[in-house]
Amino acid sequence: MNELKIEDLTCYRGENLVLKDLNTKLKSGETLVIRGKNGSGKTTLLRVLSNFIKSYNGKILFNDQNIIEDANYRYFFNFVCQKNSLKDNLSVKNNLKLWEIIYQKNISYSKLLEDFNMSHLVERDVASLSDGQKKCISLLRLNFTESKIWFLDEPFVFLDEENSQILIQKIKNFNTNNGIVIITSNINLQNTFTNEIKI
């Protein structure tokens, strides 16, 4: 059982207070949706949770270990942010290969791309893909590590009905394998994920 705990999180960006007294707890197999207006600090929260922003008040504990002090924490999570982390001038295959080197893991591309029914795009340049297709490919990055937590920043933006369903299915599968998922969103996902906080 894994547990991610946020205690009294307060965070300033420059002079602005973006997160105030946030408390929440997540156990294995749970998904949390964070909803809020634009600029309400959703992305900041994810960057705090993924240990990029280190100056804040309060504590974030993963299995009762403060994430700032836990050197192994970085192997436990994976994230997909709004930037899609793709090189426009390279082909899909080459992009995946670059990630492969970073994550030091061998992946079979064709199988991976089947997830979103995109096998036919392997050789295409990323620049020629639509925003939705780019988003799908950037979501494939979740398969590159065996992580315990996923942070997804606005994952449903640009996705069509079909691919959204595939993603929801992926998240649910991950949950049943004891994964924790945190999603930010400015649309209502109450029908699919009930656990929701507003900031």
Place this chain on the structure above:
Amino acid sequence: MNLRLTNKQINIIEKANPFLIVSTIVAFTFGLYFSLLQSPPDYIQGDSMRIMYIHVPSAWFALMAYTILAGSSVLWFITRNPIFSIIARSIAQIGMIFTLISLVTGSIWGKPTWGVWWVWDARLTSMLLLFFLYLAYIFLWQSITNKDLASKISAALAIVGFVNIPIIKFSVDWWNTLHQPATISKLSSPSIDISMMVPLFIMTLATFLFLVTVFFIRLRIEILDNKILRIREVE
């Protein structure tokens, strides 16, 4: 941003302005009288050396301003007191203007002295590079929209520039020994006559008073900006 200035300090900054303006004008009047009328012409350079009375103070303050810029950047890193970041960027513009003045007046002085407008002399060349260091600092500050970040980044640049000045000076000096044509006479004679010291001193004082005046005005701009920001935040 909390400026961490006491009310007393703010009061001094606000009240000092009329006094500073008047004393600057008085000092410049005296300075001009001494430098243009009272002091005798130099016996080698003739009247053209009167340009020294404005050139030398501006060159000094151009260098001093960069020292303050780098010094307050260092202090900003140590104390994280925002007042040092404000001092740094207030002094930068003034320093750049004085560098420009010393370059232009130096060049005008050069024409009657050396017969050319510009000499690739070590001092002039380093001054020209100093001008670009100032320019880079100001441009960098302006081009970063997040001002909190901008002050951190430009402080780092100011320190890098300061580390670089001696290196630039050293290399330009060395380069100059290779390329310098031997015919050029030295700018400053080793000893300056007392009759020239007086106007130089008064002009330096006047320039300094002017620098402080503008500096205080810039501080007041920052204080007001801060006030406006706070009122807007409350609303």
Place this chain on the structure above:
Amino acid sequence: MNELISMGGYAPFIWSAYGFFFITIVILFFTNFLRLKKREEVLNKINNNRD
């Protein structure tokens, strides 16, 4: 007086150098001064609105 203006034959150099010096510092002073006045106006406006 003529001596002052002619500056021993160096008039163009001296007057242009002094002119440049004073024009530049006056511009530097006034640009900052006007910025200050603008801030004061904004502040007054805000204060008036609040009253």
Place this chain on the structure above:
Amino acid sequence: MLALLKRDLYLALYSSSSFFYTSSFFVLVLIILPFLFGTNNVQLQVLFKGIIWIGLSLSILLTMERIFNADYEDGNLDIIIQRYPSLETIIISKYITHWVVYCLPLFIILPILSFLFYVSLDNFFLIFLNLLFGSFGMVFIVTFVSALTLGAKRTIFLKAIIVIPLFVPFLIFGTNLESWPILLALSMMSFVLSMYVSAYGLRLYVE
């Protein structure tokens, strides 16, 4: 470290034209010389010593956006920092890649070019040594400047204004044939400076 280096080199390899861009640029800057100054052998030799430095500085300067900017803007820098939290490793990997991709090709074609410009063999070795030690320092400098200006609006001119004054010592000593020890010393100094400043810059932008 090795994985990062491999990744950066593969990235350059996939966009394979980058190897040829800078070397073609370098050659073109040099072959303008005879057009501008005539074909006088002695004069060309003198000019060659200077123009190779302009070519080197421009090719380093014009490609500096690729050091951190590209990875920062598309989000790959976040992934890299998550996986490799030691910023020093990332920076060193960037030094090596940038030098290999954008400077090494110049050294490969330098012998041919100096042959075209009638440079004697002794002088060629000295020029080569100068350029080699100078190029290290110049790469260190552009790296930290590009780390510092990550968040600035994308202006290569701003970066040029910051970088060129820092290049000046290298250019001055570079044109003198015997000064390679000084260039080496300058490079080592800029290495120390660059490590600190780049790490500081990266840390600020990742937050």
